[in-house]
Amino acid sequence: MTKNAILFVNLGSPKSPELADVKTYLKEFLMDKYVIDAVYPLRWFIVNKLILPKRPKESSAAYKTIWTEDGSPLISISKKFLEKISPTLKDPAYLAMRYQDPSIQIVLSEICKSHPNLKTITLCPMYPHYAMSSVTTVVEKTKNDLKKINPSIQLKIIPPFYNNPKYIASLSRSLTPYLKPNAYVLFSYHGLPERHLMKTDTTGSHCLKVNNCCEVPSDAHKTCYFHQIKQTTALVAQSCQLKEGQFSFACQSRLGKDPWIKPYTDLEIVEIIKKGFKNIVVISPSFVADCLETIEELGDRLRSDWTKNGGESFDLVPCLNTEDHWIENFSDLVKETVS
Incomplete structure (x- = not known):
């Protein structure tokens, strides 16, 4: 009977490098109050009138240069990371993105449906260093979504691991x-x-x-x-x-x-x-x-x-991605928090 599940969360990516999808992604990302921390009316003006008229075109062109047959590198690498680290953990592990898909809300719903006797979820923001625009927004979004889905489940959070x-x-x-x-x-x-x-x-x-x-x-x-x-x-x-x-x-x-x-x-x-x-x-x-x-x-x-x-x-130097030593070390880091 599963009592704990592990949720890895990274930033996210557009669904495709096409202009419309990039614009949708950027709007969700930039309208986050933890990213552009202005009051809503000002944030709306900055994003919709100053950034979105030009930025999506530039970003779309950039995404097209890195897009692969597997799609977004961040998404495909994160999925491979999950595949490699899951067998090293005793608890079921899942992957979500703060923006776009797979969304935190949908993955939390899947977790709760698959494990009706769950007591805790261990949240792993995939950011080594603390920032309100990365760690805080992931934590708060997960808290809010979990409260709507199953408020009885306790959330454990892996802290920034910058000096681990x-x-x-x-x-x-x-x-x-x-x-x-x-x-x-x-x-x-x-x-x-x-x-x-x-x-x-x-x-x-x-x-x-x-x-x-x-x-x-x-x-x-x-x-x-x-x-x-x-x-x-x-x-x-x-x-x-x-x-x-x-x-x-x-x-x-x-x-x-x-x-x-x-x-x-x-x-x-x-x-x-x-x-x-x-x-x-x-x-x-x-x-x-x-x-x-x-x-x-x-x-x-x-x-x-x-x-x-x-x-x-x-x-x-490539990021840590799915290197065996990183999988082993991060698995140990997760286990320390879970225990």
């Missing part, structure tokens, strides 16, 4: 084969508006308000994306014995005119070249599965920018 030794071990193992003499290592993370850091600061007085806030101990670090990506960078650098001055981190995918956390990936590579480096290795730890942001934004556009600015070799 098993995650660090898998990142380090993925990076190591790409390391070579005289190559610079750039850790590129998804960007975040600075206002999000201050909004999720549980102390209300630390993030971006205290000098060297990420280094000064504080309870705010539990929900600070900036602190957590710095920690991941430092731990992987230590594990791989990277030398000071031969690695750094930066943030990509910024949107709009508000200040986002710095440095920016596209500007950081210019500074790296100015330092005399011609060879670069890029790793993207905030993504556990390859997607538009890794394949197209980094693998195509950033690679092109690197060459145009005088760089030579450019190596992009």
Whole structure:
């Protein structure tokens, strides 16, 4: 008799790279109050009048460059991840996406229907670092949907695993084969508006308000994306014995005119070249599965920018995807939470 089920949730993807499907996806994503955190009327205006008239066309063209016979890389990789990790877990495991299909609501309904005696669901947001636009929105959507379907089921949540030794071990193992003499290592993370850091600061007085806030101990670090990506960078650098001055981190995918956390990936590579480096290795730890942001934004556009600015070799480390060591390590991480 099944008492617990496991639910993995990642971001999601358009149903196809065609303009209409991309527009539908972007509208759902950008209208999320945890993504664009403005009051509804202003958010509606920003999304429908400023972003959607142009952005879907650009995004559709980008998605078409990465679409495969299996569809969206993020979806197909996530499905293969589920197939590989399920046999390692004693509880039944499921996959949902925060936006589009398979939706959280539909998958929760399937779980509850298949296991009428269920007591708990262990929710695994597939994001190593905390952000309201990733972890919070997944948690809140799952809570709200579960309350409608079966409020008696308890929800357990796997916390951000940015400094978990098993995650660090898998990142380090993925990076190591790409390391070579005289190559610079750039850790590129998804960007975040600075206002999000201050909004999720549980102390209300630390993030971006205290000098060297990420280094000064504080309870705010539990929900600070900036602190957590710095920690991941430092731990992987230590594990791989990277030398000071031969690695750094930066943030990509910024949107709009508000200040986002710095440095920016596209500007950081210019500074790296100015330092005399011609060879670069890029790793993207905030993504556990390859997607538009890794394949197209980094693998195509950033690679092109690197060459145009005088760089030579450019190596992009694939995400953890379905690597055996990642499956084993994440399975152990899940089991620790379930137990």
